[in-house]
Amino acid sequence: MRKYFGTDGIRGCVGQFPMTPDFAMKLGWAAGKTMLQDGSNEVVIGKDTRASGYMLESALEAGFSAAGVNVALVGPLPTPAIAYLATTFRASAGVVISASHNPFHDNGIKLFASSGLKLTDEQELEIESWLDIALESGMGCVSSDNLGKARRILDAGGRYIEYCKSFLPNHQSLKGLKIVVDSANGAAYRVAPAVYRELGAEVISIHDQPDGMNINDKCGATHLNSLQAAVIKHGADLGIAMDGDADRLMMVDHTGTVVDGDELLFMMAQVAKQEGYAGGVVGTQMSNLGLELALAELGIPFKRAKVGDRYVMEMLGATGWRIGGESSGHLLSLDHAATGDAIIASMRVLAALNQQSETLHAAKQGMKKMPQTLINVSYDATKGADPLAAQSVQAAVRDVELTLGDSGRVLLRKSGTEPLVRVMVEARDARQANQYAQDIANVLK
Structure with a gap:
């Protein structure tokens, strides 16, 4: 240990x-x-x-x-x-x-x-x-x-900018594209806007004035409200958000709608398949069921790892596959980068949009997300008992799984950092997902 x-x-x-x-x-x-x-x-x-x-x-x-x-x-x-x-x-x-x-x-x-x-x-x-x-x-x-x-x-920053630019095919450019880039007042505040600008895009850069204390402060990949507003205000084609160290990517389409890691992972897999990729995709226990179903329609195998890009990487190593990621925006394309990289992942998405002559809004329609409800339930960790081992909890989960069949999914997992059980239910109907998640949460409580 x-x-x-x-x-x-x-x-x-x-x-x-x-x-x-x-x-x-x-x-x-x-x-x-x-x-x-x-x-x-x-x-x-x-x-x-x-x-x-x-x-x-x-x-x-x-x-x-x-x-x-x-x-x-x-x-x-x-x-x-x-x-x-x-x-x-x-x-x-x-x-x-x-x-x-x-x-x-x-x-x-x-x-x-x-x-x-x-x-x-x-x-x-x-x-x-x-x-x-x-x-x-x-x-x-x-x-x-x-x-x-x-x-x-x-010259480290300049070297990295050139490296990132190389992942947009030579015959493509971002000319004519208006992009809002939210660097979360973090590590990418200089390099990220430069990459898109040097590839020809018109760039509106926000949250790019770090002062040592404003990193991730109501901005970046975990707080998308200001990016959504900026995309609408400037009439941009799309928005790109990273977290403080720029290994996590989230995007916003021209309508201000969030495009999350599962949807971006699907687009990356789709373009890879068109380029001849024959492997599968690794997600996590929290990946939306809609991702799995959409990949199946393309004939792309899918496996789930434990939550955490570390475990996604381990399963990619075990399977020999090259593409994986999390709904939170940690995206891996091992033929292009050895670790999660928000800028390079965005290059793969932009290359897919260019190749298909689609907007981000149109491309995201290829995957239909299942309604998902997540409820956090606290428990007393000092008592030593495992709440997931309780027979009443297991019975409640079985009942919901039997009712949903193949049209939904139930996941219970303990947080690794605090005494919480995360109850997640996916179903074709949002009301069902909410009700079943609440039913299980009530038993846990």
């Missing part, structure tokens, strides 16, 4: 363990010790726009240097950009300082292998073993002549 790493790195409230400068320095040292065993000694460090990123960056730099590992600093850039640059610079790892879509007072640290992929469980456990030594006995330091050196990569 991992002690410090969660499903997406290490995360917490700044100033509280583990998001302290002392812990970050020791984490850098522990990761550096692990990396040196693999025979490489440079790491690329990037961050989003949180004020605390500067503190944690300096602490990590000190820890890596003390372990004898060189550091390349690239400044504020999206998480997927760091994964890409780690590969480009032949670094042994990439480190991202970000808490993704969380508010500014949180921060986190994610690590990528030289391949651009997230670390394996075994690699994280190896780092944790060194981290325990540092926390209990001190981290030590190499001799002065072996200290790691630091350098700043000034």
Whole structure:
């Protein structure tokens, strides 16, 4: 069992363990010790726009240097950009300082292998073993002549912009398209608008003035109201929203209607099929049943992983498939990027629209979402009993499943971060979904 790493790195409230400068320095040292065993000694460090990123960056730099590992600093850039640059610079790892879509007072640290992929469980456990030594006995330091050196990569943003642009086919452009881009006052605030603008689009950029504290604040992929309003106000063709570290994508069509991760994943799979892709698609337990049904009509196999892009990636590895994602907007196209990348995913969607000469509004009609109701029910975790194991709860779920048959779906899962059970019901009728979800929630309560 991992002690410090969660499903997406290490995360917490700044100033509280583990998001302290002392812990970050020791984490850098522990990761550096692990990396040196693999025979490489440079790491690329990037961050989003949180004020605390500067503190944690300096602490990590000190820890890596003390372990004898060189550091390349690239400044504020999206998480997927760091994964890409780690590969480009032949670094042994990439480190991202970000808490993704969380508010500014949180921060986190994610690590990528030289391949651009997230670390394996075994690699994280190896780092944790060194981290325990540092926390209990001190981290030590190499001799002065072996200290790691630091350098700043000034053209990192430009390299990533060119990389993203390459995923729109050469014969295509975005000329004539008006796009509103919401960068969530986060890591993509410079690079994202530049990508679309340099490809010929007219770009209206919003939430692109980070001040260290306004990241994800009522904006970005988790708060789409201002993007919807801006698309209507400017008469734009579509809107693109990212979260704070730009690994999550949501879009808005010209009517102001949200196009979520499931719908975008369907469009990506559809164009891939037209290009000759013969594999399937991986979603999650929360993926809308409408996605599964729409893919089946195209003859595209579909599997569900546990919630979390980490588990989507694991199932893609197990199946050999190349496309997957979550309804929240974490989208993977492994033939184009090694990790979730909002800008590259949007390139795939825009390429699909160009290829089919369709608007985003028309393209989303290819998938009919099933009405879905989600209810959170709190429980007392101190009692130790598993609420999902209660016979009354299981009986309630069976009753609803029998009633729905193949025309709906029931999912109960416990939150990984708080004492909540999430009750999700999908049905062809919204009233049915609401009623059945409430029935099960009442039994849980």
